[in-house]
Amino acid sequence: MNKILVTGGLGYIGSHTVVELLEQGKEVIAIDNLNNSDIRVLSRIEQICGRKPIFIEGDILDKDLLRKVFDEHKPEGIIHFAAYKAVGESTEKPVMYYENNLSGLINLIGVAEEFEVYNFVFSSSCTVYGDTSNSPIGEDEPLQLAISPYGTTKLLGEKILQDLVNFKPFKVVNLRYFNPVGAHPSALIGELPLGVPSNLVPYITQTAAGIREQLVIFGNDYNTPDGTNIRDFIHVVDLAKAHIKALDYAANNDFKLEYFNLGAGKGHSVLEVVKCFERVNDVKLNYRFGERRAGDVVQIWADASKADRVLDWRTELSLETMMESAWKWQQQLGD
Ligand code: NAD
Ligand code: UD1
Numbered sequence: 001m002n003k004i005l006v007t008g009g010l011g012y013i014g015s016h017t018v019v020e021l022l023e024q025g026k027e028v029i030a031i032d033n034l035n036n037s038d039i040r041v042l043s044r045i046e047q048i049c050g051r052k053p054i055f056i057e058g059d060i061l062d063k064d065l066l067r068k069v070f071d072e073h074k075p076e077g078i079i080h081f082a083a084y085k086a087v088g089e090s091t092e093k094p095v096m097y098y099e100n101n102l103s104g105l106i107n108l109i110g111v112a113e114e115f116e117v118y119n120f121v122f123s124s125s126c127t128v129y130g131d132t133s134n135s136p137i138g139e140d141e142p143l144q145l146a147i148s149p150y151g152t153t154k155l156l157g158e159k160i161l162q163d164l165v166n167f168k169p170f171k172v173v174n175l176r177y178f179n180p181v182g183a184h185p186s187a188l189i190g191e192l193p194l195g196v197p198s199n200l201v202p203y204i205t206q207t208a209a210g211i212r213e214q215l216v217i218f219g220n221d222y223n224t225p226d227g228t229n230i231r232d233f234i235h236v237v238d239l240a241k242a243h244i245k246a247l248d249y250a251a252n253n254d255f256k257l258e259y260f261n262l263g264a265g266k267g268h269s270v271l272e273v274v275k276c277f278e279r280v281n282d283v284k285l286n287y288r289f290g291e292r293r294a295g296d297v298v299q300i301w302a303d304a305s306k307a308d309r310v311l312d313w314r315t316e317l318s319l320e321t322m323m324e325s326a327w328k329w330q331q332q333l334g335d
Contacts, residue, residue: 001076001119001251003027005069007060007108008081009053010037012191013123013180016240017079018045018053019189024244028053029073031060032082036194044188060104063111070115077119077247080108083153087127087295088198090150101153102160109164118170119250121243124158126178126232126261126300127151135230135267136303139176139259147295158259165256172256173246178232178263178302180239182322183329190329191236200270201233201322205330208283215285217270219292222299228270230299232263235317235325245311263302264315277323 004021008014009030015037021028022045030053039057046052054073058065060082069075083101084090090097105122112120128151129137130144146152161172181201183190193202196212207215220227242262249258268276278285308314 001247003029003073003075003077004247005073005075005078006030006053006081007078008032008083009055010034010039010041011081013177013236013239014081015041015045015189016184016236017081017243019048019184020240020244022049022051022053029056029069029075030054031056031058031069033057033059036084036192038192041189047188048184048186060108061100063107066107066111067114070111070117075117077121077250078108078112078117079121079243079247080105081123083123085150086198087148087150090148094149097149097153101150102156105157105160109161109170112170113168118168119247120161120170121173121175121246121250122157122161124174124176125151125154126176126263126302128155128158128176129300131297132300133298135299135301136265137261137300138303139261139306162257170256171250172258173250174257174259175242175246176259176261177239178234178261178300180236181233182235182237182317182325184237185325187325187328187332190326200273201326204274204277204285205326207287208277208281208285208327209330209334213286215274215287216290217274217287218290218296220271220289222292224269224299226269226271229296230267230269230301232265232267232301233273233319233322234263234315235322238315238317242307242311242313245313249311258310260307260311261302261304262307263304265302265304267299267301268319273319273323276319277327280320280323281327283327
C-alpha cells in the first residue's frame with residue numbers, strides 16, 4: 001500500500017502520523033476542514049520531512065468532495081482521524097458530535113465502498129471500556145456504554161465497522177488509544193488545544209508557561225498508591241508509528257476486523273506525571289489538590305501485548321520524553 005488517505009491529517013495525532021507515513025516513503029493525501037487545526041501545520045510537516053502531503057481543505061461530511069478526492073487520488077488505504085474529541089463539549093452538544101463523528105464515518109465508508117478501497121484504520125479510544133476496574137485491560141474486555149456522547153460515537157463507530165465487515169470486503173483495524181501526550185521532537189508539531197484545556201498535559205504546560213495560574217489535581221483520595229488517578233500515557237510519536245504497522249498488517253493479512261490497544265502497558269498517576277514534568281524540565285509547577293472530577297475512571301492502563309505480538313509494535317518513548325517534548329512544544333507556541 002503506497003497511497004494513503006488520512007482524514008483529520010493536520011490534527012494532533014494525524015499530523016504526527018502523516019510525518020511517519022512520509023518518512024516511510026508513502027504518498028499521503030490529507031483532508032482536514034481545519035476545524036481544530038491550523039494550515040501552518042502543513043509547512044511544519046514539510047520542514048520535518050522535506051516534502052508534504054497532498055492537502056485538501058474540506059469536510060468529510062461533504063460526500064461529493066470525498067468522491068472527488070477518491071477519484072482523483074486513488075488511495076489504497078484510509079486512516080480515519082477526523083472527529084470532534086472534547087468529552088466535556090460533547091455533553092453540551094451531543095447531536096453535533098453524533099453528526100460529525102458518525103455521519104463523517106458513514107460518508108467515508110460509503111465512498112470507500114464505491115471506490116473499492118477496503119483497508120481502513122479507525123481511531124478508537126480506551127473510553128469504549130467505560131468505567132472498568134480490570135486493568136491491565138485486554139482487547140477482549142467487554143465494552144460498556146460510554147459516559148459521554150463523544151465516547152458513544154467511538155463505541156458506535158466500532159459497532160458500525162464490526163457490522164460492515166460481515167457484509168462487505170473491508171479490512172478494518174480499530175486502534176484503541178489510551179492517553180496520547182507529548183509532541184514531535186522537533187517541536188514543530190504538537191497538540192493545539194483551543195481555549196482552556198481539559199486534558200492534563202496541556203493544562204500542565206500552560207500552567208508552567210503562566211497562561212493558567214494553577215493546576216488542580218482532581219482528587220487525591222482515590223484508592224491508588226498516592227490517591228490520584230492512574231492513566232496509561234503514550235507518546236504521540238509512538239502512537240503515530242502504530243498506524244504504519246496497522247496498515248502493513250492490513251496489506252499482508254487476510255482478516256475482516258482487528259482490535260488493538262495502544263498504550264505503554266503501564267500506569268502512571270497524575271501526581272507522578274506532575275513530578276516528572278517538574279523534574280525533567282526543572283520547572284516548579286503551581287498546583288493543588290481539588291475535588292474529584294465527575295466521570296473520571298479511577299485507574300486504567302492497557303494490556304498492549306497483542307499489538308506487540310501481532311503488529312510488532314511497542315512503545316519506545318518514556319514518560320520523561322513525553323514531558324520534555326510537551327514542554328518544548330509549549331515554549332515554542334509562545335513565539
Ligand atoms: P484533533 O482535533 O487534533 O484532530 C482531528 C482533526 O480532524 C482536526 O484537525 C480537525 O480539524 C479535523 N476534523 C474534524 N472534523 C472534521 C470533518 N468533519 N472533516 C474534516 N476534518 C475534520 O484530534 P486528535 O487528538 O488528533 O484525535 C484524532 C482522532 O483520535 C479522533 O478521532 C479522536 O477522537 C481520536 N482519539 C484521540 C485521543 C486523544 O486523546 N487525542 C484519544 C483517543 C482517540
Ligand atoms: C479523557 C477522556 C477520554 C479521551 C481523552 C482524550 C474521560 C472520562 N475520558 O481521558 O475519553 O479519549 O480524555 O481527550 O473524560 N486531570 C487533573 N487536572 C486537570 C486535568 C486532568 O487532575 O486539569 C486528571 C484527570 O482527573 C485524570 C487525568 O488527569 O485523572 C487525565 O485526564 P485527561 O487528560 O482529561 O484524560 P482522561 O480523562 O484520562
